[in-house]
Amino acid sequence: MNDKQYALVIDLNVCVGCHACVTSCKEWNTSGFAGPLPDTNPYGAEPSGVFFNRVQTFECGTFPATETIHFPKSCLHCEEPPCVPVCPTGASYKREADGIVLVDTDKCVGCKYCSWSCPYGVREFDEVMGVMKKCTLCVDRIYDLSLPPERRKPACVLACPSGARIFGDIKDPTSAASVAIFESSGYQLMPEWGTSPSNHYLPRRKAKILLHEDELVRADNALKIEADLAKPAFSAPSIDDMSSW
């Protein structure tokens, strides 16, 4: 277990499914640490390509009582990553320092066995380079001292226009990510496999207010108290300094 574990917290209540995180991720990472992220046949009938981040859309319920859920999915940087021990070359590893799961593309033989051992389907094989690729949590951004501190975040987090993505150390209880998990019931995907994913999701929250009808209609003397109220003293404070009780 790491003392520090960087992760993303994704707020499904806020995500609007705009794919800005997908395109900014591709843009940053294709020329970054784990790049390139090649596309094959990008303008043809069957385009394909390597992405670290995808936004999927699900619909729940039966019409008309339905709900649309936009669901961004990238590597969850599990605390018990099942993809790491199966790698025959040691190319797949989890960093001690910050818990980020990475692939050393100089060691990868391209056997794809790690992708078989991921239940979330977040590793994507690069057919052009012949190695496995995956989300790096923008490891080449978050430690870049040439960037101003507020920009040292993954590209997807900076791109999100609705602020649905929070980046932080989930082992630090004061981080924004931890606070969001604690306060907004953050949960993990497929906890039944014991992978203990570090990325958390915040559930959809229904904003409702309970109103009674008599709260909507103004009623004079609502309490039906007929007697005159006692007159306050002349010098007593009044509601608006104009009228008296």
Added chain:
Amino acid sequence: MRPAFSVLFLTTLIGAGQGLLVALVAGQWYFVIGAGPAAESGRFYALGVVAALAFLGLGLFASFFHLAKPQRAWRTISQWRTSWLSREVILLPAVVGLAMIYGGVHFLEWKPVLLTFTNQKSLDLSMALGFLVAGAALLLFVATGMIYACVRFMPQWSSAWTVVNYTLTGLSSGFIAATAFATWAKSPLAGFFAAAALVLTLTALVGKAVHLWRNGRIKPTSSMRTAIGVNHRNIRQMTQGFMGHSFNTREFFHPGSPEAVKGVVALGLAFGFAIPAGLVVAAWVVGEWQIAVAAVAIQYAGLLAERWAFFAQGHHVQNLYYQTRG
């Protein structure tokens, strides 16, 4: 799961090679314990080892097509502490090397006695090497099977029956190959090999049937509810995030229809086990080596179908996220 032909050829070919080595060692032991009337010549075992090495070599050749970066294959021996794939990569050359020594010792008829037991039986160098070869071959069966059995997220594979079936089908194909070889060489071992091949092939058929029965009763561990964490009974995917394809839609799906997969399963059971078992009996009774060679060829085609279906029938948990193009 997409059946990769490199892996289909690798697992079937090295299975036959390992099985043939185990068969040769079992044949030698059959004489050593005094069950047979005469011994076989060293050249017989040496030639058999050459045939087994051909199977193993072809399998090894096929395996390189599975690696996108075969020039880095040497790195795959490093993680034997945690990875069954790494263990297989270590055991396969170990089996090949031990088999070469075993065949060489037989070819040179170099048989110094290492141990003499109280019942006047003795253990010579070739027999001792034979036990090492057979042990390594059996360990390699376990390693190959465990590569698939330890994939927790593939419920159809994640079972001890995967290891049992890889071992039994490999032994079956090896012993049928040994039957063909011994019948062709007019060896006194032909009857022993044929009887063992028949028993192993029928056992492998039962093992395969039990595995298929077990796979038909799997209850999924994960559902859409846990996959996206929304507690709702009726969840549909509207889009998987792209209109085309990705690695995840190619690697974990196959183009065959469910009916086609059922057909291939039936073909695999018939050509991989039932028909070869019958042909082995025919070869044993008639004594014509051509029948036994036909059994080897037919079984190989059947085992390719069986292995194809093994992959095609694997439904990975990640497929929950890739249900709707759009």
